[in-house]
Amino acid sequence: KQEVTQIPAALSVPEGENLVLNCSFTDSAIYNLQWFRQDPGKGLTSLLLIQSSQREQTSGRLNASLDKSSGRSTLYIAASQPGDSATYLCAVENSGYALNFGKGTSLLVTP
Amino acid sequence: GAGVSQTPSNKVTEKGKYVELRCDPISGHTALYWYRQSLGQGPEFLIYFQGTGAADDSGLPNDRFFAVRPEGSVSTLKIQRTERGDSAVYLCASSLYSGASTDTQYFGPGTRLTVL
Numbered sequence: 001k002q003e004v005t006q007i008p009a010a011l012s013v014p015e016g017e018n019l020v021l022n023c024s025f026t027d028s029a030i031y032n033l034q035w036f037r038q039d040p041g042k043g044l045t046s047l048l049l050i051q052s053s054q055r056e057q058t059s060g061r062l063n064a065s066l067d068k069s070s071g072r073s074t075l076y077i078a079a080s081q082p083g084d085s086a087t088y089l090c091a092v093e094n095s096g097y098a099l100n101f102g103k104g105t106s107l108l109v110t111p
Numbered sequence: 112g113a114g115v116s117q118t119p120s121n122k123v124t125e126k127g128k129y130v131e132l133r134c135d136p137i138s139g140h141t142a143l144y145w146y147r148q149s150l151g152q153g154p155e156f157l158i159y160f161q162g163t164g165a166a167d168d169s170g171l172p173n174d175r176f177f178a179v180r181p182e183g184s185v186s187t188l189k190i191q192r193t194e195r196g197d198s199a200v201y202l203c204a205s206s207l208y209s210g211a212s213t214d215t216q217y218f219g220p221g222t223r224l225t226v227l
Contacts, residue, residue, distance in 0.1 A: 004153070034215070043115070043202060043218040044154070051213060089153055097142065098167065099216065101153030 002027045002094050006102035013080055014110050021075040021105045023090030028068050031093040035064050035075050038087045038104065047088075048075070080109045113137070115219035117203050123225045124193055132188040132222045136205030143186050144216060145178055146202040154202055160186060193226045200224070 003026040013019055023033070032051050036044040048057045048064040050073070056065040063076040077084060087106045091099040116135040124130050136143050142161055146154035156170040160180045168178070175193075180186040190197055200223050204216040 032213070036218075041220075043220040044204075046215050046217070049213065049215055091153075095167070097144065097159045098156040098170070099144075099146075099154070100156070103151065103153050 002092055002100040004090060004092055004100050004102040006088075006090050006105050008105060009103065010106040010108075012108040012110065015080060015082060017080050017109075018076070018078050019080055019107075021077070021088050021090075021107070023073040023075070023102055025071045025073075025090075025092045025100075027092075027094060028071050029094060030068065031096055033064075033066055033073050034091045034093070034099070035062075035073075036089040036091060038089055044089065077107075080107075082109050082111050085109050115203055115205055115217055117201075117219040117222050119222060120220065121223045121225075123227065125227050126193060126195060128193050128226075130190050130193055130224065132190075132201050132224070134186045134188070134203030134205075134219060136184060136186070136203070137217055138184075140205035140207055140217075141183070142206045142208065142214070142216075143180060144204040144206075145186070145188050146204065148200045148202055148221070150199075157188075190224075193224075195226045198224055198226045 005024045007022045034049045035047045050066040061078040087104040089104045090102045118133045145157040148154040158168040163183045175191045178188045200221040202221045204218045206214045206216045
């Protein structure tokens with residue numbers, strides 16, 4: 001059974017800092033890995049999707065990397081802003097449909 | 112365009128009652144998914160539909176849970192004889208295809224179920 005772990009569970013940084021969120025998974029036979037953002041009381045918003053054959057994806061200030069062989073992914077956020085405050089979830093797709101999620105990293109960016 | 116919508120947004124019920132949760136996927140999306148998110152946890156997979164049929168219902172916790180998608184669009188998650196442990200946020204997602212490595216799932220805002 002795929003196990004997804006996210007470290008740290010919570011993170012507080014001052015505005016403007018660059019930061020890294022970590023995700024690890026136990027089964028490397030994946031279709032893809034996705035990073036989501038979840039705001040309180042709201043659903044999930046997909047940020048980046050990395051296919052199993054890819055090493056990284058970038059969108060604006062976000063960069064996600066994937067090392068399938070070691071079962072790791074990182075989400076890099078550059079020049080953090082208070083609006084980035086949210087919970088970030090890592091999800092791995094093994095079956096072609098069901099996502100296996102970590103518990104998330106709760107991020108607070110202070111002005 | 113409209114995203115995935117879920118109704119109701121909040122549902123409070125008493126132990127032992129029956130509840131129905133509704134999901135309207137993005138138009139044209141053939142795949143639909145239900146997840147359950149307990150407090151402090153990531154979402155957990157419940158069931159996946161491809162068209163009208165449940166392709167995988169292995170995540171449903173027990174036979175009190177059932178889901179349908181009769182016309183291949185709207186889906187209803189049904190919970191019989193609710194228990195306090197069923198309290199969670201129930202999330203619905205849809206995607207254009209399934210089995211494609213680029214297939215992004217789009218999530219609705221969820222239904223927060225509270226069983227007293």
